[in-house]
Every structure is written in C-alpha cells, then in structure tokens.
Amino acid sequence: MNPLLAKLQPYPFERLRKLFAGVTPNPEFTPISLGIGEPKHPTPSFIKDALVAGMDALAVYPATAGDLELRQSFTGWLQRRYGLSLDAATQVLPVNGSREALFALAQTVVDASRSPAPVVLSPNPFYQIYEGAALLAGAEPYYVPSVPARNFAVDWDSVPADVWARTQLVFVCSPGNPTGAVMPIGEWEKLFALSDRHGFVIAADECYSEIYFRDEPPLGGLEAAASLGRGDFRNLIALTSLSKRSNVPGLRSGFVAGDAAIIKSFLLYRTYHGSAMSGTVAAASMAAWDDELHVVDNRARYRAKFAAVTPLLEPVLDVRLPDASFYLWAGVPASWQGDDAGFARALYAQYNVTVLPGSFLARDVAGTNPGRGRIRMALVADTAECTEAAKRIVNFIQN
Secondary structure, three states, X not given: OOHHHHHOOOOHHHHHHHHHOOOOOOOOOOOEEOOOOOOOOOOOHHHHHHHHHOHHHHHOOOOOOOOHXXXXXXXXXXXXXXXXXXXXXXOEEEEOOHHHHHHHHHHHHOOOOOOOOOEEEEEEOOOOHHHHHHHHOOOEEXXXXXXXXXXXEEOHHHOOHHHHHHEEXXXXXXXXXXXXXXXXXXXXXXXXXXXXXXXXXXXXXXXXXXXXXXXXXXXXXXXXXXXOOOXXXXXXXXXXXHHXXXXXXXXXXXXXXXXXXXXXXXXXXXXXXXXXXXXXXXXHHHHHHOOOHHHHHHHHHHHHHHHHHHHHHOOOOEOOOOOEOOEEEEEOOHHHOOOHHXXXXXXXXXXXXXXXXXXXXXXXXXXXXOOOOEEEEEOOOOHHHHHHHHHHHHHHHHO
C-alpha cells in the first residue's frame, strides 16, 4: 500500500459527521444544511438538452485533449470574459472538474526526487484537495495564513525565504474558499516575481469566479498575468469549472489554461491517467460555456439571496458580504470563546441547521488555527430556505 496515504487527514465532512454523532436534532424544525458547497439552483434545460443530443458520442473513445471545437469553446469564453487570446491547440485542456485537475496537476509538476524535500504552498484555510495533492506527490505542504484585518488576504510575506527556495507549486484560490476574498493585482505581481526567482508553478483555482456581488468581476490569474506583460503565462495554470457557474456539479466538467509547456506535460500525464472527457459531457459543456444569459441569472439569484440573509446575520455574527463565491465566513459570538465546533454542534441539536466549523477547513500552525472561531455557511439552497436558516441562527444566538 502507498505509505503516503497514511498522511491524508479526514475530509471536513467526515469530521462533521463525527461531530454530530449521537446528536438528535430538535424534531420541531425541518433540516436545513448550509454545510456543503453543492449548488442547488436548477440546471438550465438547454444544458440537459445538449447532453441528451450528444448521446451518440458514448460509442466513441474520447481524446484526452478533447476535440478542437471543445477547446475553442474554452478560448472563446476566455476572450469574452477576460479579453484574452489563447491558442486552442496548445494552451487549454478539458478536465473532469477542478478537483480532479488540481490533484493531477500536482502529480505532474512536483519533482519529489529533489533534495531538500519540495514544498507546496496552500492558503490557510483551504480546499483540502490542495493538501492531499501535495502529500501524494511526495511534497511537504506549507500553510500560508489568511489575515482577517486585510479581508482575509493570504499573507505571502510571512513565508520564509528558505521555504520559497524549496517551493515547486503554489495553490491560489481566488475568489477564495471559504473566505470569498479576491486577490488583487499587487499580490499577483508579487507571486509572479517570486515564481520567476524560484521557478515554482502557480495553480489558480478560479471555480467561483462567476458568482460575485459588485459590478466589477473578479480578477483572474491569466488576466493579471497579461496585464503585467506576461502573455506567455509562464509557470501559470488557471483552473475553472462549470459546477458553480452553470449549476452542473454532477457533470464534472471544466478546463485548465495557461503555460503551453505545462499543458503539454499535463496532457501526457492525463493520457496515462485515463482522464478523457466523454463526448457527451463535452457537448453539454460547449452549450454551457457558449451561453452567458444563464450565468447572469444565476448570479442574480445569489445576489438576491445574500442581500436577504447577510443583514439578518450581521447583528449577531462577525460577518459581511464577501467579494465573491457563495459562502459566508462568519465569526461566532464571543460568548462561545472561539469554539466553532461546539457552536455548530449546538446549532444542529437545537435548530436542525448544519454549518461547517471553520477550524475543519484549516490547519494549526504555531499553535494557531486561522479558521478557529469561524463557521462557513454555504448559501446554496433557495432564498426562502437560507432566510429561514438565518432566522434560526439569530434565535439560537439570542436565546
């Protein structure tokens, strides 16, 4: 058995199940889950129709690189969204959702044979795939804290010089999970300079890029690179997905884009990994990437929902509207003394509302867990259900 598997930690939702073990929630309340970031808005009918219309492709082995028409759908979206011109033949690849791609990218770019041991940087708190991908690639994860006073910006300046020298891969999540923070151009410029100095690859996880609450859409990594004169996107790969944008988490569809040299090696890895996208999924994916009206409608639903819920919670929790994503990252009341797990367990027991303890999404570093004392609420259900959950949370805290 691969000994590196023993280094993996339980996933946050497994820890949540253990936290709730033995608890019988109050039967007076119907269950409402804000715990898992699974989109609940309906899948657009035209995407379903395209999936059905593409069923004949099930009779054909798909190419790992995808058909040119599919890749042109990706580059067309990048042009419309960011004003970028990428080569459909060499700078984009289809992937089976961003989770699979994030993991596979680490296996592609990390050279575990180097000494001293390679490092993979991850924000803290973070999406746990970053950690698992690093560990199974034979690298050492290094957790870079987010700073609440700076809108949960990642404190890249806190990373020691000797760690930067060993770094081979940096995971960036912007808009962030769980904080919803968007990384500004100055931070990108700093990372690019460090990448040029030390040679590490930057993986920009951008699966929440289309759910935002202000007029200005979030800055993307490729967009930042182009604006800084880095049109070759050297040592940069952006990863995106249809799951949140188009409400198709079960489709498992996305793409990666960026440095052509990395894309070439990534394609080689994926050819052996068996990660080709079905032509049936590709047909539905093209329909989704080529349409923006459903994305505008989806974003409007989230904006209305957050406008209804956030004001209810602001008087009782340390919470505010995020830059983007569909999470509220809230501090628990001082009376709970930072016990986010205890808060989540008691809320579930008394009001049958599930939230995710923030400490489950972060790691203790030097005795500090940057998620401790906070909870993540995924506002993925409809407005009425999320509003009801917010009212119960208010009652729970006030009583």
